[in-house]
Amino acid sequence: MWTEYVNATSIEEVLALLAQQGERARIVAGATDLILEVERGVRSGIDTWIDITRIGGLDRVTLDEEEVIHLGPLVTHNHCVDSKLIVERALPLAQAAWEVGAPQIRNRGTVAGNLITASPANDTITPLMALGAKVTLLSQRGRREVPLSEFYTGVRKTVMQPDEMLVDIAFPAMQGNQKGIFIKLGLRRAQAISLVNVAVVLTMAGGTIERGSITLGAVAPTIVSAPMAEDYLRGKQLDEATINQAAELAMQASRAIDDVRGSRVYRDEMVRVGTRRALYRLWQGEERLGFPPDPVLLWGQDYRGTAPDLPTSYTHDQLAPIRTRINGRDCTFTSGQEKTLLRLLREEAGLIGTKEGCAEGECGACTVFLDGVAVMSCLVPAPRAEGAEIVTIEGLAQDGVLHPVQRSFIEAGAVQCGYCTPGFIMAAAKLLEEKPDPSLDQVTQAITGNLCRCTGYYMIVEAIERAAQLAKTASREVQDG
Numbered sequence: 001m002w003t004e005y006v007n008a009t010s011i012e013e014v015l016a017l018l019a020q021q022g023e024r025a026r027i028v029a030g031a032t033d034l035i036l037e038v039e040r041g042v043r044s045g046i047d048t049w050i051d052i053t054r055i056g057g058l059d060r061v062t063l064d065e066e067e068v069i070h071l072g073p074l075v076t077h078n079h080c081v082d083s084k085l086i087v088e089r090a091l092p093l094a095q096a097a098w099e100v101g102a103p104q105i106r107n108r109g110t111v112a113g114n115l116i117t118a119s120p121a122n123d124t125i126t127p128l129m130a131l132g133a134k135v136t137l138l139s140q141r142g143r144r145e146v147p148l149s150e151f152y153t154g155v156r157k158t159v160m161q162p163d164e165m166l167v168d169i170a171f172p173a174m175q176g177n178q179k180g181i182f183i184k185l186g187l188r189r190a191q192a193i194s195l196v197n198v199a200v201v202l203t204m205a206g207g208t209i210e211r212g213s214i215t216l217g218a219v220a221p222t223i224v225s226a227p228m229a230e231d232y233l234r235g236k237q238l239d240e241a242t243i244n245q246a247a248e249l250a251m252q253a254s255r256a257i258d259d260v261r262g263s264r265v266y267r268d269e270m271v272r273v274g275t276r277r278a279l280y281r282l283w284q285g286e287e288r289l290g291f292p293p294d295p296v297l298l299w300g301q302d303y304r305g306t307a308p309d310l311p312t313s314y315t316h317d318q319l320a321p322i323r324t325r326i327n328g329r330d331c332t333f334t335s336g337q338e339k340t341l342l343r344l345l346r347e348e349a350g351l352i353g354t355k356e357g358c359a360e361g362e363c364g365a366c367t368v369f370l371d372g373v374a375v376m377s378c379l380v381p382a383p384r385a386e387g388a389e390i391v392t393i394e395g396l397a398q399d400g401v402l403h404p405v406q407r408s409f410i411e412a413g414a415v416q417c418g419y420c421t422p423g424f425i426m427a428a429a430k431l432l433e434e435k436p437d438p439s440l441d442q443v444t445q446a447i448t449g450n451l452c453r454c455t456g457y458y459m460i461v462e463a464i465e466r467a468a469q470l471a472k473t474a475s476r477e478v479q480d481g
Helices: 011-024 034-039 077-082 084-089 091-099 111-117 125-130 227-233 240-252 264-283 341-348 404-411 421-434 440-446 458-480
Strands: 004-007 025-028 048-051 061-063 068-071 134-139 142-147 152-154 165-172 178-185 196-205 208-217 314-316 322-326 329-333 367-370 373-376 389-391
Touching: 011 025, 011 048, 011 134, 011 165, 034 111, 061 084, 068 084, 077 084, 077 091, 077 111, 084 091, 091 125, 091 178, 091 196, 111 125, 111 165, 125 178, 125 196, 125 208, 178 264, 196 264, 208 227, 208 240, 208 264, 227 240, 240 264, 341 367, 367 421, 373 421, 404 421, 404 458, 421 440, 421 458, 440 458
Parallel strands: 004 048, 025 048, 322 389
Antiparallel strands: 004 314, 061 068, 068 165, 134 142, 134 165, 178 196, 196 208, 322 329, 367 373, 367 389
């Protein structure tokens, strides 16, 4: 998959490698898109993968003195979901980030990666364009800022040069007289690519719209705006007639295409419906409807969004060993450097409890903990394990005592064929570490990234709820002595 994999420790090192390797190098953050693109032949000729996840300070969400929000290149979707600043001052982005994949995907996938992949169905592009975002690109030749509206040249094509690194995403924080929303249509609740998505940001003067921004995703080769609808809304107040007419004008701007996920006619109609729904909810003050007040991240108690630093950069080829820690034991691998973490665990470490169901981040059977968070190991390059702490299903029991989730799955009869079970147990264990007394909604949020092909999930949900009770009972017994 790669000839050379570099765990970099500075931006300067990254820029030097990009300048040297050119189109043969690719920056890796989450790799949730890149691994699949390479395996499917969408991208080829990438010999050197440059992992930036161990460079400190790149995962910050900040607000500057000019009321501009900045996202570093390692800000993940779950960082946005967890950020009070994003939720309060850039709600459409928080909503879009929440709609991406499932918790395990959101723990690896970055907003910068979502932008650079340049698929018109990528959820975060649409709200960031509506918010007026720009990106900063850095190379050894210098720095340049590009408005996001000018960043894309086609499907999976941008103005980035091979030697450039995206180092910042910036956009004005929404003010008290602004409100916004993101609406997505997918074929299921989670793990769904957008059929159509819509972002709306309105600036109000009293009850009158001063200006509006409407952007449409997954309808054309690039994200498009709806200027006629935006012009129509200016100077008007929201009501049924205004909303209906604006939705019709947005539909006319969609330039929808036919593809495997939907027809042009269907997309046009869904643009109208989505725009109408977005404007109606803004009118009714229901823009936060459906966004969880306490979202599940699968971070556990101790993780704060940052991977452990490496003392020095490491370059992995076919000879360089991978040194890591799995289930509390130090491990060194002299083979498997070109594999995914899933296959390193199964084929090199002999830990076959972690299952390969789809190898595409769709089923969750390969869920493990990487540096404290739940991830899909099929979408993690094996060299990312360098200096990392990994826990698999084999390491969940302690001193021969089953984890409460393992016990409850047995007692509730939540195991059918058993193939998906390790992934469900790992997700549930991290949920209970994060939220010891989860609501039913939080339980279902936690397992949106896990598929079971045998059952209707009733026993699985019951087992997780039972595990929460077991854990609370055990905690009380410890406290009582």
